[in-house]
Amino acid sequence: MQLDFFPSRTLTLYLAKMFVVRILAVLVMLVLVLLALDLLGETGKILEPAGNGQAEIIKYASLRIPQLIARFLPYSVLLATLIALVTLNQNSEVVAMKAAGLSAHQVLAPLLLTSVVVALLSFGFNERVVTRANATLKAWEAVDYGAIPQETGVRANVYLTDGENILTAASLVGSGEAIRLRNVTWYLRGPGGIIREQVRASEATYAAPGWRLAEPVRFDVGSAETEQLETLVVGEMLTPERIDLQSVDPDSQSFFELGETIDAFDAVGRRTTEMRAKWWHRISGPLSALLMPLLGSVAAFGLARSGQLFVRAIIGMALGFAYFVIDNAALAMGSFGGYPPFLAAWAPFFLFLLVGETVLIRTEE
Structure with a gap:
């Protein structure tokens, strides 16, 4: 039974449904709050060009929502993990599952499986929606929320060097x-x-x-x-071909488009460290959702009556946010060549995967 990570179909569906509902609830709450704060600072700029009105504000919100979802989905998974596990612990459901012979890994298995599905959906959402929203919003911001030029290949914030x-x-x-x-x-x-x-x-x-x-x-x-x-x-010395290469925005390109751009840069001997780090992070970023149940598992085990449940939840939250801090720092180091691109994108993931497994095994013992 210990090798069967889904011994009960009913229990698996129950835990997965609870987890999904909490992820969606937390994500909606975060996106609405952050969007409202963002609109407070940008509404004046949006309405400044003549003719702009409510339609332009709605357009801005529709472009910002995908960005907020992509950025804060892993945070939502972390908070949903803590909420779900604390609830299970307080209601003695974890004790009941342990008494039935389930290991800590079996308790978390439905949450981990749900996280894998969330990671796959996040990757597809980033590729199909977020990259296009990034390109459109940057082009719109470049013209101060005025009329976006109809020409193709619009790029914003171009920085070129000529000696x-x-x-x-x-x-x-x-x-x-x-x-x-x-x-x-x-x-x-x-x-x-x-x-x-x-x-x-x-x-x-x-x-x-x-x-x-x-x-x-x-x-x-x-x-x-x-x-x-x-x-x-x-x-x-700035030729059109050179400008086409120098003005690439990795955030506005899909995973496969960015791979082709990296190959084009390599062909002419250009530096690709930053783009390679972001290319690898297109995979490791969504997969961070898989870490959240492991890092938050400390809140699931241990008696709720011991008075340490709140402390355990804080520890789980601290581990999760520590991952995001180190991940952003490593990506920044990889962007200017401090770390190799692969190491910058994947080292935080594997480090906290080991940390989460260690915490889970120690907790089970």
């Missing part, structure tokens, strides 16, 4: 020689990265070579003088 100099743009539309950069800033830098000139323009188009700025305004840092220019060509 020591820097070219930034709020948005990029089109591809190849038809690329247009909007709300452009050109930084001319001297030795040591010191900025000598700053040039702002509403738009930049390809001049073959370089990029022609429309109605540029130049600010000389040394003399603190501003000058209106008729035209100016900058960034002669």
Whole structure:
């Protein structure tokens, strides 16, 4: 019986249903609260462009909800685990299951199976919905919630380097020689990265070579003088092909699209550390839901009458949040090359998998 992780179909369905209901309840609560707080800060910006109204606020909410769901689903699984296990412990249901001969792993097996299903659904949701919402929202934010350009290939917050100099743009539309950069800033830098000139323009188009700025305004840092220019060509080393590579947004690409982008970067000898870390994290991120029942299991075992149930719940919550902190830190380290991409994405997962198993085995003993 100890090797049969689902000895009772009725018990499995009962625990799985309880777990799913609590996950959904916690997720809805978190998303509604966080969306309301987000709208408090963004509604003014959304309504600022002429013609924007309630429809645009609803549109913003529809784009933010997928992002919030993707980010806080693992937290919801953690909190739902603690709520479900504390309830089972308080009602002596865990004691009854243990008295019937079930091990700690058998008690948690329905929750772990449910977590695997949640992880698979999360991966599919991220690929089909969240990436598209990211691309649309970033393009909309780049035009200050105005009309989104109809051209294809819209990308936001473009940052390009031309030797020591820097070219930034709020948005990029089109591809190849038809690329247009909007709300452009050109930084001319001297030795040591010191900025000598700053040039702002509403738009930049390809001049073959370089990029022609429309109605540029130049600010000389040394003399603190501003000058209106008729035209100016900058960034002669920035070709359309190079811009297509440098302006990639990993968060707006699906798992397979990002893999193809990484291959394209490798083919031209470009750095892919950050994208590889995010590519691996597309798998390890949703799988973090599998860890939550293990990390929260400390709240399930031990007598509720001992007075330590609250302390056990706090310990389970601390373990869960410690995972998210370390996971974000490792991903950040992997993004700038401090860790290898695979290690940055998977080390926290396997570390806390061992921690959760250790806690569970010690608890069972």
